[in-house]
Amino acid sequence: MKDAVADESAAQPGDGALPGLLARVLLATVPVLSLGLLGGLPSLxxxxxxxxxxxxxxxxxxxxxxxxWWFQLALTPVETEGWQAGADFLLVAFSTAGAAVHCLSVKRQPADPR
Known part of the structure; x- marks a missing residue:
């Protein structure tokens, strides 16, 4: 009896679970709408x-x-060319599209057998 209560209280709903699909879609829009400035939020x-x-x-x-991307935004002049513009583009693309795709493509973990 005591073990059953401990197991039920330890396995609370929502612990270790992914957000639902709608929540992940909304979470994936955060980096897109902020152009990568909040790209780490969905993965966090x-x-x-x-x-x-x-x-x-x-x-x-x-x-x-x-x-x-924040440092690149603060330290790079407005009119850049060459490697600085390329680095800026890569950081923006990775922080925006990469974070959104990661949020949408995360799979559920298999159940932990105990």
């Missing part, structure tokens, strides 16, 4: 909900790209 939400090492690593990568 997914990492917070699921908590796996791979999710936290992905959140770290997208957050680093987002911070790099």
């Amino acid at each position: 939400v997914i990492a917070w909900r699921r908590g796996t090492r791979a999710d936290w690593l992905t959140a770290l990568v997208f957050t680093a790209a987002m911070v790099g």
